[in-house]
Amino acid sequence: MSISEKAYHQFLKLGIPKSRNDAWIYFPTSKLQNLNTLTPLQNNIEALGFDLGIETEKNIAALIPLFQSDKTFVKTIDKDEIAILKPKTAIAHSLFHIQNKASVSFELLNFQGSSSLQAERLDFFLEEDTKLELFFAPEGLSSELAFKHIRVFAKAGASVQILGLQKSIGTYRYSFDVILEESKSLANFRLLNLLNKNTEAHYYLNIYQNAPDTWSHQLVKNILYDKTHVAYEGAVHIAPNCPQANSDQLINSILFSDESKVSIKPVLKIYHDDVSCTHGNTCGELDKDTLYYLQARGIDLNTSKKILIQSFMASTFEGLEKTHALKQILKKL
Amino acid sequence: MLSIQNLHAALEDGTPILKGIDLQVRPGEIHAIMGPNGSGKSTLLKAISGHPAYQITEGAVILEGENLLDLEINQRANKGLFVGMQYPIEIPGVNNLEFLRLALDSKRSFLGLGPIQEDEFLKLIETHTQNLEMDPHYIERGVNEGFSGGEKKRNEILQMAILDPKVSCLDETDSGLDIDALRIVARGINNLMTPSKAVILVTHYQRLLDYVKPDFVHVLRNGKIVKSGSADLALTLEKQGYDWLEEAQ
Ligand SMILES: Nc1ncnc2c1ncn2[C@@H]1O[C@H](COP(=O)(O)OP(=O)(O)OP(=O)(O)O)[C@@H](O)[C@H]1O
Numbered sequence A: 001m002s003i004s005e006k007a008y009h010q011f012l013k014l015g016i017p018k019s020r021n022d023a024w025i026y027f028p029t030s031k032l033q034n035l036n037t038l039t040p041l042q043n044n045i046e047a048l049g050f051d052l053g054i055e056t057e058k059n060i061a062a063l064i065p066l067f068q069s070d071k072t073f074v075k076t077i078d079k080d081e082i083a084i085l086k087p088k089t090a091i092a093h094s095l096f097h098i099q100n101k102a103s104v105s106f107e108l109l110n111f112q113g114s115s116s117l118q119a120e121r122l123d124f125f126l127e128e129d130t131k132l133e134l135f136f137a138p139e140g141l142s143s144e145l146a147f148k149h150i151r152v153f154a155k156a157g158a159s160v161q162i163l164g165l166q167k168s169i170g171t172y173r174y175s176f177d178v179i180l181e182e183s184k185s186l187a188n189f190r191l192l193n194l195l196n197k198n199t200e201a202h203y204y205l206n207i208y209q210n211a212p213d214t215w216s217h218q219l220v221k222n223i224l225y226d227k228t229h230v231a232y233e234g235a236v237h238i239a240p241n242c243p244q245a246n247s248d249q250l251i252n253s254i255l256f257s258d259e260s261k262v263s264i265k266p267v268l269k270i271y272h273d274d275v276s277c278t279h280g281n282t283c284g285e286l287d288k289d290t291l292y293y294l295q296a297r298g299i300d301l302n303t304s305k306k307i308l309i310q311s312f313m314a315s316t317f318e319g320l321e322k323t324h325a326l327k328q329i330l331k332k333l
Numbered sequence B: 001m002l003s004i005q006n007l008h009a010a011l012e013d014g015t016p017i018l019k020g021i022d023l024q025v026r027p028g029e030i031h032a033i034m035g036p037n038g039s040g041k042s043t044l045l046k047a048i049s050g051h052p053a054y055q056i057t058e059g060a061v062i063l064e065g066e067n068l069l070d071l072e073i074n075q076r077a078n079k080g081l082f083v084g085m086q087y088p089i090e091i092p093g094v095n096n097l098e099f100l101r102l103a104l105d106s107k108r109s110f111l112g113l114g115p116i117q118e119d120e121f122l123k124l125i126e127t128h129t130q131n132l133e134m135d136p137h138y139i140e141r142g143v144n145e146g147f148s149g150g151e152k153k154r155n156e157i158l159q160m161a162i163l164d165p166k167v168s169c170l171d172e173t174d175s176g177l178d179i180d181a182l183r184i185v186a187r188g189i190n191n192l193m194t195p196s197k198a199v200i201l202v203t204h205y206q207r208l209l210d211y212v213k214p215d216f217v218h219v220l221r222n223g224k225i226v227k228s229g230s231a232d233l234a235l236t237l238e239k240q241g242y243d244w245l246e247e248a249q
């Protein structure tokens, strides 16, 4: 069986998710019904001998791109190479093999296709001491329904940093599987959602810390207007025999309308004692005392609000190295 | 110049806190307000400056002929009212220098002036940070972000010095200051004073009043001024406490 056939087979086996499905509880699953009509394309999906985990895959968003694209875009980044990659056209499946000590910055784009579904999958295999920086800062309307699935495997000393500034309108679900396979690997996830209209923005993140001395960090900020709904499910799985694994997660939201909503589900699965994990979640309006303080210094209410929103947004990306990705994001803030 | 007339203020749920405050402050005067914890001193300053937690149920606050209660918070400040907070707020991510510039430009715009020139502004900052013996690094950090208690108070005085208000109300600016800082802050207050300005100091201790000599001392108790007197009153209070004063009705 080809990769594509296997993926289609698994997709049929899983079926279209219902709202009672744990991993889709916040998603408007009524929008998924058309997925019934998907059929596999004749294609040439490859994996450079890597395991794409199809037989055990539980997420249909990881499978659809494998039977809906015509071929895999494959790229190997050589040892010690530094690359900044930005796709020119929509590619449903891409696979990157990043060799020792190489460093890659990759921009995830939204492509306005004619189809009502946009499904994309990226697989990254990071060798030792590599750096991957993945970022997205899309604006405007996304397709009716969009899936992005990103899967990253990290070897010893590899780091993956994912930075997102989300402003697109539509219904979409980004899922991430980050597997820290060896020690001293780390994952840093920073996301700012700045959303309006009827946008349904869903994030489903799984970080597997399968080795000692690994680190993961999630910081998510939401500024929501109108009828937007953000769902964030961030799960950290720390395997047995993994001392000195650290993880933290913080989600702060400011809601500017009564009809906007955030759904947050932190999951911690820890199978070892000597680990440190924290998570937190705040939701509210702009702080009244701070607004008063600014105004009491002569600054008008609107400007005061703008200042606070600006600093709230900027704090999402605080303390990071000024990389290519960060510069692109700050430009759009 | 500032006239507080029969001021009543209540919490959002209607609980009265200020129960008829009368206070006349003329140009060139320094007033001290003392009183036990919870008597309403901070509430008085927040209420006249427009803090949203308090509703004014009665009274007026006239600054140079205009009722401040009819104005927005920022307009009151721009007209020349300054309140140095008992607990200055930290605003991470908002740069202190930019904050000061914005505050100053807001006032200038209110007065019909254009934004301050870069070099003039930096000069002003340099002068005042030197007067207050402040480490120039504070100015580059977030507003009060990670500042110690005393540093925050000094930062309030810096804001006051830069904004050059007509009436400065300082809420326990002396608490949390070490002995040297107290002297420096007192000097900052005295430097600001001119015959056309006024200062209201809220304090618990005589030691600030050793450096900044008040013309009047008022005692606030249970939301009312129960006694007013000269500077000597503060000394009496320091010796005898508040218990000899009658409880306000
Ligand atoms: N926002 C508020 N919510 C609830 N209670 C309040 C609020 N503001 C003031 N109070 C109450 O009003 C009373 C006066 O408080 P205020 O802070 O004005 O006292 P104070 O005289 O400044 O005291 P201190 O010397 O301790 O600073 C207190 O009993 C306080 O608990």
Ligand SMILES: [Mg+2]
Pocket: B041, B042, B043, B086, B171
């Ligand atoms: Mg007080």
